[in-house]
Amino acid sequence: MLSEIEQRIKAKIEAVGTPLKDWDIAINYGIKTGFNDAFIIDGAKRAELLNEDPKSAEVIRPILRGRDIKRYGYDFADLWLINIHNGIKEKGIRPIIISDYPAIKRHLDKFWPELEKRLDKGLTPYNLRNCAYIEDFNRQKIVWGNLNLSASYAIAEEGLFVNAPCPMIVPASKYLLAILNSEVADYYIRKLGVTRNGGYFEYKPMFIEQLPVPLIAAPLQQGIxxxxxxxxxxxxxxxxxxxxxxxxxxxxxxxxxxxxxxxEFIEQSQHSQIQ
Structure with a gap:
């Protein structure tokens, strides 16, 4: 049961905002490999693969983990995704054929037992699972770690992947980024779920999409x-x-x-969450 002041705050937020689920955006999880040890490599391994076969660069993309993402920025850990995607039949995008990338195939073959038995696979054990929004990783996106003490959203540039369970919003908007990182939004979102011991909260898309945000139009929104x-x-x-x-x-x-x-109530509530 909400207190009187909580009811007032909730009513005000919902009166002026449009839930993100009704915006023209897509909220999805990052890429799922089913076996990160094979598909996520460091810079040294990337350099090795490119030295063996420069064509490997066509399917190796930079990737962020939840721990790399900070509020308004990120620390790239020199980690790379081997993006042997499964294509999108409806869009005429063909699956990656592993034989076209012999150096990468030799690398993945070292993990064959794990690749073969994993559930998250595509056309072959070398391919990643189907991902209908695979092209969204080539756009700017708002990304965040799934489990955090407080709001920590950032914009990831075109071509930068994010690893599940980190979610993302496409297209990115600096205005929306500011709202999400605010105390108001964090207060509202955290009321939708349960905060764990230590103040950690799971920032699931099912919670984020309910946040009411005023559409950008007025001078105040432009100032933000x-x-x-x-x-x-x-x-x-x-x-x-x-x-x-x-x-x-x-x-x-x-x-x-x-x-x-x-x-003051919101600020005190947010402060007490991480005590």
């Missing part, structure tokens, strides 16, 4: 977008963004027409 762009730039330079994040939070509190009392 502009501030988010400045913040992302500073994160990329490794600079402190504490002041910028606070300003964004204040703007988003205003976007949802929250009172000082309601803001």
């Amino acid at each position: 977008l502009d501030q988010a762009e400045r913040l992302i730039e500073k994160v990329g330079k490794g600079e402190s963004v504490k002041q910028e994040q606070q300003l964004l939070n204040e703007m988003i509190f205003q976007l949802y027409s929250l009172t000082p009392e309601e803001i």
Whole structure:
């Protein structure tokens, strides 16, 4: 049962926002390999494969894990996905044929027993499982770790994959990124599930898609977008963004027409989650 102030906050958020499930976006999980030890390699192995057969570069893509993703940025760990995808029949995209990439085949053959018995496989044990949205990895996307202490969303560039169970949103929007990383959104989303011991929360798509967000149009929304762009730039330079994040939070509190009392309640609630 929600308290009176919780009911007021919930009503205000839902009054001005449109649930993300009703936006023209797609929310999906990252790529599933069924056996990461074979399909996710480090930079040294990538260099080795490219030295053996330069054509291997055609199907090796950079990939992020949940632990690599931070709020407004990420730390690339020099990990790479061997993207032997299964194609998309409906779009005329053919499956990757492993014999076209002999160096990669020799690498994967070392893991044949595991590849053969895994459930997440495609046309052959070398192929990844069907992924209808495989092309979305070639677009900008909002990504986040599935399990986190607090909101930690970032934008991943075109061609950068993310490993399941990390989810992603396509197309990316810096305005939406700012909202998701705000205290208001995190407060609302965490009310939809159960927080684990230590303050950890599972940020599943089924929760994220319920978040009501005002469509970008008014000057305040544009101000949030502009501030988010400045913040992302500073994160990329490794600079402190504490002041910028606070300003964004204040703007988003205003976007949802929250009172000082309601803001204080949200801030205290968020702080207590990770104690």
